[in-house]
Amino acid sequence: MTEKTWAGHPRGLSTLFFTEMWERFSYYGMRAILVLAMVAGVETGGMGLDDQTATAVYGIYTAGVYLLAVPGGWIADRLLGLQRAVWYGGILIAAGHFTMALPFGPTFYLGLLLIVLGTGLLKPNVSALVGHLYPGDMGARRDAGFSIYYMGINIGGFAGPLVCGLLGERVGWHWGFGAAGVFMVLGLIQYRMTSHYLGGAGVEPQLGDAAGRRRGWIAVGSATVALLAVAFAAMAGLFVIDAVAMASAGVYVIVGAAAAFFAWVIGFGGLDADERKRVGVIAVFFVCAAVFWSGFEQAGSSFNLFAERYTDRVMFGWEMPASWLQSVNSLFIILLAPGFAALWVHLGRRNLDPSIPAKFSLGLIQMGLGFLVLYFAAQFVVQGEQVLPTWLILTYLLHTTGELCLSPVGLSAVTKLAPPRYVGQMMGTWFMGAALGNLIGGLIAGYFGDDSVAEMPSRFMTVFLTTAGFGVLLALFIGPIKKLEGRADGSATSH
Template sequence: MTSPTVSQKHPRGLYVLFFTEMWERFSYYGMRAILFLFLIKSVSEGAMGLSEQVGGAIYGLYTSSVYLLTLPGGWIADNILGQKKAIWWGGVVIMIGHIILAIPGNSAIFFLGLATVAIGTGLLKPNISSIVGELYPEGGARRDAGFSIFYMGINMGAFLGMFIVGYLGEKVGWHYGFGAAAIAMFLGLVMFRLNGKHLANLGEPPAEKGKMTFLYVVVAALALIALLVLSGLVSAVDLAEGMKYLIIGITLLYFMYIGFFDASLNIVERKRVGVLFIFFMAAALFWSGFEQAGSSLTIFADRHTDRFLGSWEMPASWFQNANSFFILLFSAPIGAFWIFLNKKNLNPTIPVKFGLGLIQMGFGFLIMYWAAQYAVGGALVGVGWLTFTYMFHTLGELCLSPVGLSTYTKLAPRKYYSQMMGLWFVAASLGNLIAGLFAGNFNEENVAEMPSLFMQVCLFGVGVGLVLILLYKPIRSWMGGIQ
């Protein structure tokens, strides 16, 4: 057999980005796996001893901020640093943040570490994906395959991170776990620096620097928020609640402006913007359930699940790894299944795929509703309940997440292309924030309410999913021929 030609091979730069992102995701998901537990476990266990309500609000603010800060992170790359320098400095800031988290200290130091990690992730995350796209200027199936390989790196990093950081954090010491996340990001930086030559002429700084006004506004807003929280004038719970309504309000006004008041858009583009708004709300609802993985589902794993294998107790954070495992297991078969259905002219429309994603997320919480019935009686449930919940959530993710990202690239008006891609991340930000606030209801005094709380998420997910499926024809007609 002859060796493949250079044109058939993937660029070496892909593997540089693969391993850089793998180690960054190791640090992010590894730290996230133990974050909520560290916030709510007692001081005698070396943790912060916060209430579930406050811990959930802080968790939601952190995970929400990571996605919100991709907007200024993308702007900084486009207007000041270029994508390559943004990745490097983003990684440096992430590593510094994890080092701060690894140092035992007071709550102010810990929150400084969280904020630093969020800022660095917002700078790195959107720009590393952009350079992957630049590696394949011709587009087509080769680019799709390149992104599939890159996506595998994300899940490998998450899988390893949650195992190693989760074990160190819960079994050895919380700050050892945070320290492991710092080491992982350091390895990613070393990989990126030593092999940067394979990314020559990609992601370079712009010839003309953009105006700094936007950046000044972002920095001022972050400083104001930090001042309000640290001074005690605003609690974490109040801030999280306020952020929720602020994100919803700004997003609604933004979509209304584009859809109703921008006279440069024609009627077809306006209808497509309306479809994007529908998908935005559906995605935010999906992520608000899916991202319970690090909050309410982790509480359930820690307090109500029998994690003993013989005499050894499994870390509660390890259950979050089920998502990465099922992604690696199901990604290829589901991709092949869509291709098979397409050949038979049976491929579901985009609204139907969104609906299926939401319904499967809802089914996951239906499983948790049944599991919670046993927990209310004081019993520890088996590991299968959470495992099957994560399986349904992963199947839902594979129906909604890649389809949604692709749909935004197709439907966004050209003049709003980058902004609409940013709004896709805002949907994830809103979902993460709601997930953190929702987890605040899971305190040990109201265990009896657990089944009804899980059922609420189930009914919302299944209900909205069914509406999307039933209304697929008018939604599809508003898409103006885009499939």
């Protein structure tokens, strides 16, 4: 009997394609209106928060999504299995969106917590399931399968802000949050109805024994109860959480933890000289990733506020929702990703493919150039004028091309450079770098508020000089970094 296929790939790929498409629809749809809802006046259904607090909450939320991916993968590997982890993660995400849709202030934060927990459980494991569909020596087909899968991610990222943004800004914020939950439920329904196409891939946990699982469940249960207890205590008003202070403390905690981890692995991890050098390169990439994501994640915070307050969005007498500009990045990814992939392959055949540090450098410089564009746009804003959306669109274009240079090679570089016995932990550092960038980004966004318009150009210039400066500095050390990489450098740059 011939195995059923989907576009020439295992039939289960369609299950995961649509699951992740709807999950990303809900994630980016909600994210597009998150800061806007927090800063909107209470009389309009918003929360009436100041910019600094709202963007700090945004930073904590997006950082939490990355941080929880590490324990989410651990839970799937040792306790649930990949398929059940995706299912329960999706349920938590939907519950979080519906909780945010309730017209009660305290439930807003509980909903965010549920989404973070659910995304940490679903996001890493649905991607791992894609890999499980291609056993053995199927590298080329696996790469093609992931390309199709990532197209689903960006289709969801493109459509989510359009639907949730329109409902949130035009009907009511809670309607936008509720819509995100509805579409996550659609993803769960199709996942359940078509999960048989996944076969036995990731059904059972792969690591640990029965005793270890019992200990694991006790640990997970205890952590969950403690987390929910803190959340309900805060909702009851027993104490007040200062989002800005919490985000600031989180930065120091992540930096300290990462520094301690790298120092321990290099000093006491039993590595040889070449392995220590490669771990040092991963540490450099960790810093670069944090810098990059701190700028990239302005999209949902300071750029979103810039779109709402200072951008002329009227077309043919109708004002476009500010959140619709959040779809631009995903649209550019859909349009440009195939071209970038073909470009790297074309250059690789001629031994001209840029090295990993060169791609990181290009990504950071393009990130900085995006802020330089807004520096010029801000010159008009300080004069009391509104600017055309083309300024933000050009910024998003530069940030997207920067993302395509840096993000796809990041995880691949870690797997190539990490000592085999530390691959899992080194992968965790990549997520930590992204989380650190999100926290810093949320704090930075708080300095672009309505009360500091006069300083806006200089602050955009500062971010440009910082991010592009890191890129130029990295470019100056491409040679030494490639020597430290040794034989680990190579094919990773082409994927």
